[in-house]
Amino acid sequence: MRTPISSKVIAVAITAGLAFGLAPAGGAAFAATAPSPATSSSDGTALDAAISALNGALNSWREQVTRSTGKVSISPWSSVIDAAKAELTSPTSQAALVQHRDKVYSAAAALKNAIDVHDARAAVTKTYAAWDKAAASAKGKVTITGWAANVAAAKKLAGSSTDTKVIAAQRDSIVKQTSGVNASVKLFTSKQSYASTLKSVEALVSKNQGKVHMLNERQTLAYIKDSAKTAKVAATFDYLTDSLKKTASTVNSRVKAYDKDFAKKPAWFKDLRKRLNAVGGSHIPIETFNGTCGKAKGKTGCAWGTYDKHNGKIAFAAGAAKYDAKTKNWLVTHELAHMYQFANWTKMTKSATYKKVFKSDVERAANCMAQVRGYAYPQKSYKPCGNKTGELFAKELWKNTVKR
Missing domain, CATH: 3.30.2010 (Zincin-like)
Known part of the structure; x- marks a missing residue:
């Protein structure tokens, strides 16, 4: 049975420009607090508090609606929100207001979770481009079967789970697999660069050893080759390659000086x-x-x-x-x-x-x-x-x- 609300309470609310459920976006809707002759002062205070609480719930809902734009449909909760607004427009009882408040908060929480899941899955999707690029760079260089299987499993789980922590873990997994492939490809290319540079420098030394004494250079080459036998990361091969290039630069400088001097010989x-x-x-x-x-x-x-x-x-x-x-x-x-x-x-x-x-x-x-x-x-x-x-x-x- 509805509890009658005095026309004075409604009039005060309208006069304040706060028709329940019709407040401008971002604004708060508040109920008028003028007591009804039909209710005691304490009942009026409790009703006002319930109205304020429902307004607070609706504000929380509106915040999530703003976040949901372009991401999640709010239609599954429309009936709940419409009913709450109707109750706010014409309150029936404190208990009804409290009940609608709880339903609105639940709807806001559900919408928030749906948005969070959407955002978490979007973060996973953003990792796909980097993975595809890494996979493409690996062709003809390294085998990525294991990494690819892990990525496929992560994509599947991210698409089916509604637990944001689980989805985030799949994003991290794809990032890890991508890093693994990139590191493997880098190691491959660094090894190739090292091998190519070594061959070039050895040829340079061999070609010009009759011009300048190459003992130091030969010792350097021997040290570099020994170091390469135990190298396991790209950074080591890059360092050895740089050392080879420095050796080549030294040899070229000495040979250039020799050629200049040799031209003057009898x-x-x-x-x-x-x-x-x-x-x-x-x-x-x-x-x-x-x-x-x-x-x-x-x-x-x-x-x-x-x-x-x-x-x-x-x-x-x-x-x-x-x-x-x-x-x-x-x-x-x-x-x-x-x-x-x-x-x-x-x-x-x-x-x-x-x-x-x-x-x-x-x-x-x-x-x-x-x-x-x-x-x-x-x-x-x-x-x-x-x-x-x-x-x-x-x-x-x-x-x-x-x-x-």
């Missing part, structure tokens, strides 16, 4: 360079010297050329310029032979053949090595190899082998 020096290249010594740097080996001035061997085992260079003296082509070829081959001797020094000096046939004479052994290469010592009567055993020993030494 013709006889350039000729010996070509001859050394022709007999297999293109990888050995050469330089000029005054023909003196320490205190032994005028010594025949040093008057023409010498091999320095410490810096790996062959030095030629200007005196070599006066000799004929055959002698020059013997000279460069003889000095090149010393390099192979020092590379196998311990084995060679312990060899029975070296001691017996060559009398432990490193120069005689070098002359034999030149002879088996086709460049005999200028003095025809000189037989440095001694016998077939000596010749075999020399041939094997050219192969960095000591067997006898």
